[in-house]
Each structure stands twice: as C-alpha cells, then as structure tokens.
Amino acid sequence: MMRNISECFRHVREQVAMLLALIADTVRYLGLCLRPSPALAAENLFLRKQLALYQERQVQPRQATNAIRLAMVWLARFFDWRSALSIVTPETFTRWHRQGFRWFWRCKSKPGRPALPMDLRALIRRMALENPTWGQERIANELLLKLGLKVSPRTVRKYMPDHCVKGPSRHGQSQRWSTFIRNHAKGIVACDFCVAVTATFRLLYVFVVIEHESRRLLHANVTAHPTASWTIQQLREAIPVDHQYRILIHDRDTIFSKAVDQSVSHMGLHVIKTPVRTPVANSICERILGTLRRECLDFVIPLNEKHLYGILKEWAAYYNQGRPHMSLGPGIPKPIRTLPVPQQAHRHWMPSGQSVVSRPILGGLHHDYRLEQKVA
DSSP states (O other), X not given: OHHHHHHHHHHHHHHHHHHHHHHHHHHHHHHHHTSOHHHHHHHHHHHHHHHHHHHHTTOOOOOOOHHHHHHHHHHGGGSOGGGTOOSSOHHHHHHHHHHXXXXXXXXXXXXXXXXXXXXXXXXXXXXXXXXXXXXXXXXXXXXXXXXXXXXXXXXXXXXXXXXXXXXXXXXXXXXXXXXXHHHHGGGEEEEEEEEEEOTTOOEEEEEEEEETTTOOEEEEEEESSXXXXXXXXXXXXXXXTTOOOOEXXXXXXXXXXXXXXXXXXXXXXXXXXXXXXXXXXXXXXXXXXXXXXXXXXXXXXXXXHHHHHHHHHHHHHHHHHTOOBGGGSSBOSSOSSOOOOOOSTTTXXXXXXXXXXXXXXXXXXXXXXXXXXXXX
C-alpha cells in the first residue's frame, strides 16, 4: 500500500516538474522572439563554438529528460534541425518525435464507449438503491419506457452499486410457449390461487385473473374461506358481459368444481383444465403469482384480510399501469399516459426542461418514475 502511494507521488512529481520545465522553455522562446535576428544569429554561433569544444573532448552529455525531449521536438519544427543536432543521432531524435505523437494521441483518444452523463449515472444508482428487488433489465426497461432513455442492461449493471447487482435468476427454469398459447393468447384468460400468511399466522387466499395477450391483471381479491360460489362471483366481476374472450384456463384444484365450470360456460367461455402437476401449462398465471410473492408478499406482513386487500389493490394498479414487462417487448399492460419516444441521436441525454420525479409504491418498496416539466 505504502509502495503504491510512493510510486504515485513520484509519478505526479515528475509530471509537475516536466510541466514547469516546458512553461519555462516557452517563456524563454517568447523572450527570444522579441530580440532582433542578427543578435540571435550571433548568439547561436557563439553557443555552437562552445559546444564544439565539448565535442572535441568527447564529453558524454547527461541523459535528456522528457521535458528536454518535448522542447527539442517542438523547436525542430521551425528550422532544419539535422545540421544542429549533436547530442544524439538523427534516428534517436526521430524516435523521440514518434513517441511524442504516440503520447499525444494516447491522451486524446479514450478507448471504449463514452461514459453516461453524471445525472443519468446518479439516477441509475438511485433506482437500484430505492428498489432492492430490481435488476439491470428492470431498471433499463424503466428508463426506456417511462423516461425515454435508451440504456442497455449491461451499461446499467456497470453503474449499479456492487451489492445491488444480482446474478442469474434462480426462480425456476425458463418456460417454453406451446403453439396453442401463441395462437390463441388474444382470447385467453387464466386464474389461480395463492396463499398469504398474516402477522397472527392466519392463512388467507389470494385469487387473481389475468389476460394472456396484454398481461393485464383483470381482477384480484382476498378471502379467508374460498368457496365455489365466491370464486364464481369473482369471475363475474373480472370478466365483463361484452367480453371477447373464448378460453379460461385453471388447474385441477377442488375449488374449481363442476358448478364453477358450468357458470363459466354460461358466460361464453370454454374451460381448459391443466394436466396434473403441470404448472407450466398455466405459466402466465403462475408467473404473476411468483411476481406477486417476490415483489410484494415477501416484503410486507399483512395484519388482516382488509389490510392485505389494500396492499393487493395498490400493487395491482402499479402492475398494470407502471411496471415494465419483458414479455411485452418491454412494455406496460395499461399505461396511464403516452410514453416518451427515445431520442436516438442522443439516447443518454435527459430531456431539456424536464425532471425525473418518483412516486413511492407500497411505502417505498417500489418507485414509479416519470418525467415532469420543471417549475420555472
């Protein structure tokens, strides 16, 4: 540690000494420019006569410093230096010239992509710290869809704090879509249950209904005693009378009795039950339940049924109107306003006259970022 500090200090000291020497040579050159030409010619001849005496005695000159090399290379531009060079060979002096150009372009050229603006880097760190469950893809989608800033996820990862960078997801393997789901996603809705535990260790059941094509959460409710009649009522509230859906997918839970399926058929929907122990067949609904647990239920402890319903209602509104979805390209199921178009020419620049504002969701567990006009 001390050795690195001493080497760094020595390097800085050498750079400062070279800079001072170059400044002194520049001042001397400007002073000589004010003198008449005959006086400079006489002084030049006078100095060459003295230098000839050292050359006759074959006195070895001291090694030239970087400041002397730069000064000689710069002065050589104004006259024919070949007849005046005496301390080194012309090949050595030409090598100094090449090294000077190499050093100049090395300082001027910055390899790699240019760094993001300071305000955008600060915003990425802020979003990563305020939302501990978000990864690089999620932050990149938030910037693209809501703020119009096109930043790649790898660039976002570069500027995220180290403790916020996540590794590969371990929430199961990727799921393949069947041909049936791809061809009929526009007319498919799915439903399912999940459980939540209150602060008094009471078990509550959460029921969700989701639309396949838009990934929009149609309905969500909570109950402590799920029954077939309660489930039928939830489906009636979720699916409007003038719907265009054709298929309802659910698993083989006993709560989905024949009465439930008959009521769904009367609503104009064809019921498809998933195979036994095959949650991948209802992957979209299973995915939203996993998202609900990872982004909401794993971080809050509901006190009772009413409290859990309020939490679920706030999260469902954010899920539909503010949360980016990778499966949509990325996109938002039901954005509340027109999203800004990314500026391709300057994709990392903040829009002029606008500032980024954030709205906390679930007490700050998530944040919704938007652009607003700056107050004059």
